[in-house]
Amino acid sequence: MGTGPVFFRAIRIEMPVPAVYRRLGFRTASTCVTAAQKAGIDQVLDEAASLVELQGSALIIPVRGRQGEETILQTGDVLKSAKLAKMLDDAGEVLFMGATAGQRIMEEIARDSSSENLSRAVLLDAVASEMTDKALDWISEYMGAVLRRTGKILTSRRFSAGYGDLGLENQKIMYERLRMAELGVVLTDSFILVPEKSVTAIAGIRGNVRQGT
């Protein structure tokens, strides 16, 4: 992947409105919303879309070796997780991905929370969360298409630091390799990414391409 990560300065995706509604507890079978309430919610979702500034970065790193539950990367980084090691079992490389919704929407959420406009804050928060997740999907799809042309494929699953048995301290490796500081993201001493709607993930790269029939 060259000498550094690929940066995506303007990831633009359609807002996943059904996912946002679901995150807020909407259930198709039971939840009732009046036309006025829906119009009000949709207006805020519209505003949220203009506040979210999705950016991301991606980096391919070759795997140097494996020792039990440790995957050792060419960079010298060691990822310790039995589940991750299993997923990367036949992967010759890993893909690091990171995405952030940016600072603007978080500032707006904080402003709404402190001015007691919490109903708007929860909508903005839900939009930021869903769109950050979708940004990772976008990066994954883009990198998958790039890799496919070279005869490789991405694992369908991905791992994030702090989930399963992949400790949160691995966030530091992801943060530094992805140079997320250049996306305006900060890593706290307790390995939390700030702005809080920022995520990282690891996928494996393997496989081959052939013609059918």
Next chain:
Amino acid sequence: MKDRDGIRSRLASGLFILDGAAGTQLQARGMPSGACPELWCLENPEAVKAVHRDYLQAGADVVYTCTFGGNRFKLSEYGGANAFEVNRDLAILARQAVGDACLVAGDIGPTGRFIEPFGDIPFEEAVAAFKEQVRGLLEGGVDLFAIETMVDIQEARAALIAVRELTSAFTIVTMTFESSGRTLNGTDPLSALVTLQSLGADAVGCNCSTGPEEMIPLIRAMAPYARVPLVVKPNAGLPALVDGETVFPMSPDAFSGFGREFVSLGVNFLGGCCGTTPAHIRDLKEKTRGVPVKERGYAVSGTLSSSRKTVLLRQGGPLLIIGERINPTGKKDLQAELAQGRMALVKRFAQEQVRNGADLLDVNAGMPGIDEVGTLKEMVKVLSVSSDAPLCIDSPIPEAIEAALRIYPGRALINSISGEEGKLDKLLELASRYGAMFILLPLTGRKLPRKAHERQAIVEEVYERASRYGFTKDDIVVDALTMAVSADGSAALETLAATRWCAEVFGARTVLGLSNVSFGLPERKWINAAFLAMASAGGLTLAIANPMNEEFMHVKRASDVLLNRDPEARAYIAHVGKQQEGIVTQKGSSAQAVGQAATPLERVYGAVLDGSRGEIADLIEQALSGGVPCQKIIDEGMIPAIKEVGTRYEKKIYFLPQLIASAEAMKSGFEILEPLLKQEGGISARKGRVVLATVQGDIHDIGKNIVSLMLKNNGFDVIDLGKDVPHEDIVAAALRHKPHIIGLSALMTTTMVRMKEVVEEVRKRGITCPVLIGGAVVTKAFADTIGAHYARDGVEAVKIAQSLVEGARAIS
């Protein structure tokens, strides 16, 4: 036949068959997975020559050089070979393989990076990198160029500009569209076509990502507006994962079966991409042999594009609005921001104007004391990312216009080009080079043309000059000049006459900056609105205006209806209907909640139930005026309503935004009633006191804020310590405030362990009140292990808090 004109004349009578996939062909000849194809081909020249020959023998009229990744960015992943030499040598190999039997296209693929403003690579760096390739390919003797598999329209532009600045060779540009119908970066086929054909691409189309069937709608979208030939190079179907390998399943027979359909849609270049083989190309050639090329006309229409949207300037269509607010003149806040290099207001003005009906955005950076060239360029970059509306570049400085046009990832409208000598040719050359449309201003820098016929003469003169640069009337918009009627009573009539002449006689689209007409008069909005209606009836296509002006936009929509530019008044009805629905529903909502015969108390209940925070003050006032005591409003109106909200939330009839809106309405009501209660000598009984915090290391607090609101609404005093709170501070607050409950929130598995520390510390200090915890990853089981209570959400938190406090009172 090899030069641009030769290829164009061949296209008039026949198709070009392009080659198929190279990667899989090279792998079949031993290229290992993960190798750099360009370098491997140079090390194995006979293999790549064999691939080219196979495609020639299959019937390809054009073979692509094996230089898809031959740019410095891609080559640096494999040690950084010299891009010029790699491209030159691979072009020579292609020529050696096919001789003069077919054309050799210099293949330019993506860098694997995104180009500013969508990525980190500076635009000029991308152009320079592509120029290295182009020079090498020219030196190697290619006949034409093929820029392909582009996801990012800006990268496609950079490559096309690189080619155009070095050669006039025939250039194909194809982009890669997903099954959604857009590129991954959001560009739709029509916007790609408009941008690229106006920038000088000789043929435009699509390749890769999907099979032939999925490309048919893409070509259908492009064909009506394509002034250039169309290209398709599909994959051999959609890829499938079989035994851990990606397989392209489409057979040559199935693949080539789409050939005739593409030709009937007007495609002139057909080939194959991933998964295709010489057999696919051979079948394609056979199946399209003798099929007559479709004579494809195109819709006459001015077109402007952003990276994600095209606006058609249709004569007879609705009046289009160019939003005028992104202009620092008279706007101190915007001036201050631009002087500091900040763009927040630029973005906000863009979003507001589009939301209020602007179709295009005028962008102007003219103010004293700043670098207008640099600032305008930055504004264009920011707007390219933050808004879908195509841009109108507004500057009198040619260098500023050039900088903006070069970086803009779409087809822009230049505001404006006049007949003023000294600038005319320079601006026409710029507009031509970057494929922009322009607003033609009938001024010469000499006498101001007061009469319509004087303006008409200047329009014809300037157009004659513009036509020497290749412009047609589809590429211009005429501004007939709006003068103030306060200075000249016949000014509006002259403008209307000139506008009508442009539309009906000259045959060009028209624009006016309408508000100038009322300068110097009071109540300008009525003059402007009347002038708008008259100009619309006279054939006006575009208006430069402030879309935030409601009266103006209402008259615009009404004019569209009256002039039959809004079929069945759909847009008008939709807009008016939306406004009325908001009003009716707001008024009706509390009645809907409780039935039509609502008492004041019932309406207060309904307002809390509906979350109508804006209404509750008035409704409480009505109830108080009607003699309902404060306490009764609370006890029989608001509290039952919020309990019902909680019940509906638990049953998932309400979801979170409704719960919060109701809680906020309740809170607004309390803020009005509590002071009145105190005056009356009644004090609403507080149920208890809660110290609330998100634990140390955790910065998430929305859930905690929701709990805080719910508790306050239900009669609790809440001391909210905020987020990332060290346990010493929580303990100190507990010692100071002596709460009935300590509430803790954490969102992460790594921070929820702090809750245990807080509980231990609190007990060590002799604080015996219960601890209530919650958060996305917190569970009852965890709460049990640390000796705390657990609440799933705000509603449950209130119930548990109430029971804890009542339980404590019962004991004491």
